[in-house]
Amino acid sequence: MPVTDDDERDRLAEDLLRLSLPELVDVLRRVLPAHQEAGSFMSSALVLAQVSQPSGVDPVHGHPSTELVAWPDRDFYDGGFGPEPGLWEQGTCPGCKVEVTSTAKRAFCPHCGTLCQLT
Numbered sequence: 001m002p003v004t005d006d007d008e009r010d011r012l013a014e015d016l017l018r019l020s021l022p023e024l025v026d027v028l029r030r031v032l033p034a035h036q037e038a039g040s041f042m043s044s045a046l047v048l049a050q051v052s053q054p055s056g057v058d059p060v061h062g063h064p065s066t067e068l069v070a071w072p073d074r075d076f077y078d079g080g081f082g083p084e085p086g087l088w089e090q091g092t093c094p095g096c097k098v099e100v101t102s103t104a105k106r107a108f109c110p111h112c113g114t115l116c117q118l119t
Helices: 006-017 021-035
Strands: 049-052 065-069 089-092 099-102 106-108 115-117
Touching (some): 089 115
Parallel strands (some): 065 099
Antiparallel strands (some): 106 115
């Protein structure tokens, strides 16, 4: 059943705001892949990304770092989200070469699904 009015979306947003970052990432892992589009010329997927820029750098002229948020390997972590409370593990996906970040050292690339070993 679609959420149809602002009050319902506000309630859903309030529920999401109560989640820790690892829990929020896990919820979005369950939702975002459902919004993939496979076209004859191009495919696209909705993913979560983190954009970082050092404090004091002009956001208009600076060069931020953009990393896709990788989904923790929950089987490896016995159903958990990894040891980190924040997105502190980074690396490059060995499959598609995008930069990724996660709460876990073992995480799946949200673009191609490859298992990434992050540091």
